[in-house]
Amino acid sequence: MKFKQVQEQPSKTKPQSKSPYRLLVFQGIFLLAAFLAGALVYRAGFLTSLSAFVRQVLAEGPGSIQIQGPLAEVQENLTDEIRLYEENGLQTLFIDLKFEHYQKMLDKRAEALDTGILQTTDEDFTPVQVQLKDGPKLDGKIRLKGDWTDHLKGDKWSFRIHLKSEGQILRFRQFSLQTPETRNFLNEWAFHQNLMDEGILATRYDFVNVLLNGRLLGMYAIEEHFAPELIESQGRRAGVIIRFDEDLYWDNLTNFWQDGIHVDGGSWMTTNESSADITTFQGTKVDLDPVLKAEADAARALLRAYQTGERPASEIFDVELMGRYFALTDLWRACHGVYWHNWRFYYNPVTTLLEPVAFDNEPFQWCRQNASVSNEFIANSSLFNDPEIRAVYVRELDRITKTGYIERLQDQLGTRPAELESALRVEYPDETLTVGVDWDTLFSRQQSLAQELQPAKPVKGFYQASGVMAGDTAAPSLQVELTNLMILPVEVVRIEVNGTPLSLPADAEGTLPPVIDPEEAVFTPTYFTLPLADTSPWKELLPPQVDAIVRLSGLSTEFRAPLNGAATPDELLMGPLPASSSLAELLKKYPFLSASTDETSLLVAPGIWDVRDDLVLPDGIALQVSAGTALRFETGAVLLARGPVNLMGTASEPVILTAQDAQQGWGGIVVLNAEAESSWPYAKVENTFGIARGGWILTGGITFFNSPIRLEHAIIGNNQTEDAINVIHGKFAFIDSEFLNTFADAFDGDFVEGEIRGSSFHDIQGDAIDISGSNVTVTDTRLERIVDKGVSVGENSVITIAAVTMDTVGIGIASKDLSETHVTDTTISKARFSALAAYIKKPVFGPASIEATGL
Template sequence: MNKRVKKYSFIVLCIIIVLALPFLYIIVKNIQNDLPLREYVKESLLRRVKTDIHRLFTFTGKDKLKLPELFLEIDEKAFAELDSLRSSKLELLNHQGIAHNEQSQWDYVNATLVVNDTLHAIKIRIRGDMPSNYNRGLENSSYRFNVESKTSVFGKKKLSMVRPFLENNFYGYLFSHFFEKEGFISNDILFIRLYLNGKENGIYFLQEGFSKELVESSEYREGVIVRFKNDCEDNNGTYNSTGVPELDVYSEGKTLKDSSLSKNYNRALFKFEALKSGKLGPEQCFNTKKFANYFALCDFFLAHHSYVCHNVKMYFNPINDKFEPIAWDPSNFVRYKIKLHVQPGYTNYSGEIYYKKESYPIHNYLYRDTNFLKEFNRYIYLYSHNDSIRNFLQEHYELIEAIDPELYRDRFQEKFNSSLILDNIKSIKNWFTTDNRLIAKIYRNEKILVVKSVNPLPILLTALKLDPEITVTINKLLLPYSSDTIPIDSGDPDTWGRKFSLSSVIYGMDSTKMKYKGVVFEKKDNINSVLISEIPDTTILSFDKRNKVVSFRKKNTAVQKSLYIPPGYRFIILPGSSIMLTNHANIICESGIQALGTPENPIQFQSDGTGGILIKNSELNSELNYVNFYNLSAPKDGNWEITGAVTFYDCSVHIKNCSFSNNKSEDAINIVKGNFSIDSCNFSNILSDAIDIDYGKGTLANSVISNTGNDGVDISSARVTISNLQLKNIGDKGLSGGEKAIVNASNVSIDKSLIGIASKDRAIVNIKKLNVKNATYPLAAYQKKPEYGPAIITCSNFSCDNKKYLIEQNSILVLNKDTVRGAVPAVFKAIYATK
């Protein structure tokens, strides 16, 4: 019997081989005759199979990488509720034949989460509109949760848990971390190991949600995060009756209840509507430099999915009064390179899709702005010619190698391949050197030049040479892949030669000169013309375009409407100048300011109590010396309002021998995200805080602060060195450090305040030689915000007339080398309940 089975088995096998031979022959011949296919099989398929076999059989449970562990507990009733909802969604998709559900249709349930032995009460729901987020059972679903208790998970209150393959494994991780490294607001992503109801559930991404913690951890002031409404789905080429998508805000309920956030949101809506109606240009609505950097990096990371309409997330900066990009959802890098199906347009570079407003509305505006185009080209050149991306990838290879085998066992995902990004960088670098930048023709009888760009970068046409003796200056901007018709004003066309050369540069980069050589024809083509220009207002200001200087036409100037100084200039105020701001007029400057008065001829900035000054986004340092600021208020325009009467945002400033008095704002001076020095300055009769430093780095020396309604010096998330500081009659805290600030101070005296020195929310305040008198609480260290932690004060050579220190549990005071560990509960409430 066994011999018969073997015999028949052999016969069947032979028949199968014989039947398969023609198919194998056809496959082999096709591979032999198709070079790309042959190379793919040799270089990719066989190598992939070999690598996958190695990855599959070399990983054991003992090789698991040590990752943060999260223990999620969902009770039986809530678990059943989530599963029922998930099943009904899948049935709806199958019944209606649609591709996805709306995320807003998912309901939250109660659950608990344990992280580092801390129990958190949370509300959790399924996350995602695409079925891939929930069609593999609850054990593999994506989740979004909010921390309801007065705690936080890794400093965050809103988070998601997603299987890494849904965020492109390492591609999504690297995208998020590199953009964060480059200074963008980017959702933090961590690899974590999840335990669901006591059972290990594998590796997840823990991804930060859209909340104030996201904004503040990126060193920005709290402001609204907006997105486009669902009407930006492309329905027959239109969004809605306006043709332009409408904005929506995250956490709408909280935003509308908070007066400051509500104003910020209304301001965002107002500015976007003004942009759509043509009342504002892109430069006034968007941080064009930041968007240029963002779009350039998306080109390098093949992350074009990130700025498709329904994925656009923007932060409206309450100080800068402009929209800024948030790095989010790069989509799948691998699909681009192996030509798998992706949505139309997702594989294109920025320069190939900017005109498609139905899918890319932000591009449609930004590509009209010349400053954006210059900065975009500059960033493309910068990242293609330096090693910052390559070095970043190398820094993460160790993590990739350690975690890849386990990810592969989980989903059999392709191994991370850095060449997808590195080869793309090489390809982009060629944009600057390719000979095929333009196609151009000249038609003699019509005296026109017809030109078309075939390059993804904006190009500036500079000169047209018609003959060895005839050269015409053009100075014409050509957008990527666009065409234009340019009249030629150069005498009798019969004197032109039969050939011409057209010189061009990549816009904003004179070192990229190139010549196109063509033939002069006789016939005319019909191609539309495009020309964009902006002219600054010069009624009060004088612009020296050659030396890039702007100044007031008169030393004594009354400003009755807000002034705007564009980027690229130096704003010079002459000694002895007196500037009076009235009728809510403000000075908004995106250039460096140089106001250098003298003891005999100081510079005066005054206001009727309604106007202020904002210096922002300048690459040039600002200098103030012998300048008096009197009766200023915070700049305000409709729903836009900032806190500082004088504000420096994202720029460097040196301030010496200046006075700030009688201000009518929350801060006399606010420095945000900049390097600074303040020396020999006087602050008096201040409505609220005198000096407010956010995310900056600098020094404060030899200065006096008196009669403030709130804090003398308020430092948040910054590094500041202080010396020789006197504070008198301070309404709240003399010197306050918060939100991971590091303050090193010496020779500080405080006379009359509620709190002398305050350190809160993981701040460290170090002081040598401190004298405090007439303070209710000379020293206080505590935690105010749940996403941070306890604080530290170290103090030596300290004297005071009152030893009522408030050191909260887990906070520390080191006083003359003696450590005092906190024992007081809820210090913040204890202080301000009695104020």
């Protein structure tokens, strides 16, 4: 913004009118009261005038208001300060509070300063009006936020704001404001960008200028709260977020602090992740939605099972995301985010696992200089103690500590860090203070952690041979004792005697448990007995060289550890996902199944077969269904696979998956995290009635999650589910296929990429094609008798529609919420409401567009 500079004019002898003179006097009195007696301003009710004055300066430029005389210097200082902030490139947020509401916050702040801890409830919220510069005024509610009183220092306090209705600021409906230094300036922002780029949920984070009742407070960090927009903006299905309730923890602290006993914890009462209640964000709203309530119940049951130790963490949390989160947290030394009372978890309704939601991390601030996440928290959280999570942590740490990782992150962030650092320097000009991203420390951390993955000696051990000497009648064997010296699981690959490998017994546990707490290490040896086919090395003058060949779980690099000679209940099924069976169990249960020679696939013989119970395949196993096969599932049964499902029909001998009772239907097909593409030529899937088991509630009769799928000459329909087929986070191709007689939508694609070509959709009771956050092409396709929308394009999608015919539809093409729709050579007839519609459904996205030619 450019301000017009007003040149000082030479005085003239012509008398001035009384009106300008009075205006100048009024301005002088006003500025004197507003800027030299701030407390009086608040109590005298001048806030509205002051706010209007500042808005005028911001809107018209500091030079638009002229003061002469002694107060000119006051105006000059004010306009110089406003100009600095107005030119920092950040948006400006106005917060307006009535006197009595501001006084309520003052009283709450005084109470917190008295005890040393800020305790908040919903009763602390008070009405507020907020507005971005040039934006609409939005009503909401506001309260102070933060746990410790560092959030209440001076005049820059931290706030939590909830907006009413569809109001949003920077696409946030609920958000927090806090000083940039609270979370170590740009480091928190950069860490969040890194996490989101790695597929880990994190609160969106930015910076704004803030004025409270016309008073410029300076720059603030703005962070979204745990609302639905957080989930949906990052490619997840709408769902619930839960946490360990920390209220009891802070109540216990306050119990001591308010009496002047400043201790870090209660004396005899223990408050931690094991004793904390589990609560759901926006619990009242969730309880009113049957689907969300079921998901919340399942999520809390999972977290409760973790609390009580009924199930290992690896069966409750998404192991890949959790291990990756720990690794990135370690790289940024962001330990504060993994204290138990800062954990937040999203329940993924498709995988029925909990995912971390990162916030309040404070990189490079809380952890000791050389500490790692594991050193800091391994003794305090069984989450990191889970061997599978630690193995992923190691693998991810190996990946992110390789040369080039941080450099790629810098390239992705581009010029934005420099722009934000320049903005922060307006308020924090001290060059000795690091307000930008601390790249030097990040590179140093990377180098240090890379070295941790190259231990000098990961294990120590002893051996003793039996039955190798003359007169020893015992069977020749080698007893080995190994102790892990690492805080990470270590796999024993083999034992070598003079370089000759000895394999571990088939029933041996080859993974050594890690040291749980390096500060108070308790070492637990693991013992192996290996048969010796060759005893000659023990008949030499010198004893043989015995080595253990090991590697850190998750990595391939092997370490050689020389050994010293020495003298001397059933697991509970947790969660709604059905348990998988072994290959042997499946082959015994279903006579129509056979295993491939390499045991990577299950083959279904041609014929008509009835399937009782759920057919759940082991992880990574493919299912190959031969041409001329019909699988008839009993009511409610589900086909669940974590590998590709190939229905290999032909024109004369299609593959059919249906229900034994068409009136009752069957659950449907779910494919999770299959790396290889599923191929369905000449396949027919019908009579799916969906899955609703506790917290496992899917909208699709056919669901592909993070798994590619290709249909050719396939027929999908006659279903009773919200979506006949739902593809999430995957690639797809529907070629020359037919979708018919659906209960609601035919195809629902969420965050997908693919094409629909030469296909037909008819007699659809909802949308024929419904995509969100996706990139799709539809060509040479016919849509007929569609009750709702022929093509629904939502949530920042891009779609190309060419040579498509629509006949008898509700709305032909609907483009919503920042989506781009390109239409060519398409015919739409008998649209009951509209052939084309572009509109905003979710205000957090923005307007959509349609570009149509040859329509």
